[in-house]
Amino acid sequence: MTFLNVLFITLLNMENVDERGIYTDLVRELASRGINMHVVFPRERRTKLPTELTSIRNIKLLKVRTGNITKTSFIEKGLSTLTIDKQYLKAVKKYLKDVRFDLVIYSTPPITFVKVVNYLKKKHESKTYLLLKDIFPQNAVDIDLIKNRGFIWRYFRKKEKKLYQLSDKIGCMSKGNVNYILQHNSFIDKRNVEVFPNSIEPVEIRVNVNKxxxxxxxxxxxxxxxxxxxxxxxxxxxxxxxxxxxxxxxxxxxxxxxxxxxxxxxxxxxxxxxxxxxxxxxxxxxxxxxxxxxxxxxxxxxxxxxxxxxxxxxxxxxxxxxxxxxxxxxxxxxxxxxxxxxxxxxxxxxxxxxxxxxxxxxxxxxxxxxxxxxxxxxxxxxxxxxxxxxxxxxxxxxxxx
The missing domain is CATH 3.40.50.2000 (Glycogen Phosphorylase B;)
Structure with missing residues (x-):
């Protein structure tokens, strides 16, 4: 599989790809199969560091300078999240322009990766795989963060639908998520939705407990x-x-x-x-x-x-x-x-x-x-x-x- 190129797009900091977690474990496991992994993730403004492409083994890390997303105000986080799609697209065009991607994987949140996913799908005819970790904007409606069917809801619901339409496959965390998505999005072909659970590379079972x-x-x-x-x-x-x-x-x-x-x-x-x-x-x-x-x-x-x-x-x-x-x-x-x-x-x-x-x-x-x-x-x-x-x-x- 050494000829395969896969792009993983995320909002999480993936600076240390050897750290344990559901996304880092996924990236390392795909890389271990001989796949050339490329990871795009934010390098927040507070770091004062520029956009940069580095590599470790057969994993390339594209660190994109963005606004602050974590440990900041609700307003700054919102604005940074809304602009990140354009920033990612610009960085991919500049730093990964010579790579043809066989598969593009991306996770929610957020639901705002539409531009970069659409670009890669059209330019490279890449297959697209959404890791659905969050059903937004409905989850925000449920806990009264946004008004049901209000302006903000309509804006993000449109983005959500577009992302689902762009996704060749949607991997949900559980059967309950699969059923919910199909029930509330009749335009989705049920054959394109499957369970892809949160998964890790388990550590060895503990033997000696030290309190x-x-x-x-x-x-x-x-x-x-x-x-x-x-x-x-x-x-x-x-x-x-x-x-x-x-x-x-x-x-x-x-x-x-x-x-x-x-x-x-x-x-x-x-x-x-x-x-x-x-x-x-x-x-x-x-x-x-x-x-x-x-x-x-x-x-x-x-x-x-x-x-x-x-x-x-x-x-x-x-x-x-x-x-x-x-x-x-x-x-x-x-x-x-x-x-x-x-x-x-x-x-x-x-x-x-x-x-x-x-x-x-x-x-x-x-x-x-x-x-x-x-x-x-x-x-x-x-x-x-x-x-x-x-x-x-x-x-x-x-x-x-």
């Missing part, structure tokens, strides 16, 4: 450690998380550790400062290696989603928890099929967001029943290896080359 890290975070070694890691924004249903914080003292031996960042981080920080719960702590995002070490020593992985969602969200942090054989405790809306996966895999417990009594009851059960935690964790690891191993799932994409 020295507990001291660093001021957690008793006798505690059952519940960890939430990831975004702390409106999609997570922050008001419910605040209720969890208020009620977590009812969980015998339990300690709740929240790690992440996002628009609602300050709100959580202020609540913890005022309430001063003894068994709850909050930390900013950690480096990947540090976070992995934390998960390696944790007891339960937490997932939160706002109860108002009508779309079947499927959080990527699930794979991280399964990788480290952590039982899952989830509180989500009713529409996600995450709860069905947990049931099928026998890897965790679920309750609907806002049902604080059910959530705390589940937390109590997991906190005091080590045998149950162990069994759920082992079940989850087996399910990960069978369904979310990138070495297997990558074939779903390769078959289209």
């Amino acid at each position: 020295e890290i507990y001291k660093k975070y001021h957690i008793s070694e006798e505690s059952t450690l519940f960890v939430y890691g990831g975004n702390l924004g409106k999609p997570q249903g922050i008001n419910f998380i605040l209720k969890v914080i208020e009620n977590f003292h009812k969980v015998d031996s339990g300690h709740l550790l929240i790690v992440g960042s996002g628009t609602e981080y300050k709100k959580i920080e202020k609540h913890i400062h005022n309430a001063k719960p003894k068994n709850v702590s909050l930390h900013k995002n950690l480096p990947k290696k540090e976070y992995d070490k934390l998960l390696e020593n944790a007891d339960v992985g937490l997932i939160f989603l706002d109860k108002r969602f009508t779309i079947p969200n499927f959080p990527s942090r699930l794979t991280s928890y399964l990788e480290y054989s952590l039982p899952i405790l989830a509180a989500t809306d009713k529409n996600t099929d995450l709860k069905d996966i947990l049931s099928e895999a026998e890897s965790g417990l679920w309750s609907e967001s806002e049902d604080i009594e059910s959530f705390i009851d589940n937390a109590k059960l997991l906190s005091t029943n080590k045998e149950l935690r162990t069994q759920l964790g082992l079940n989850g690891r087996k399910y990960l290896e069978a369904h979310y191993n990138i070495k297997e799932t990558v074939n779903i994409i390769i078959k289209h080359l």
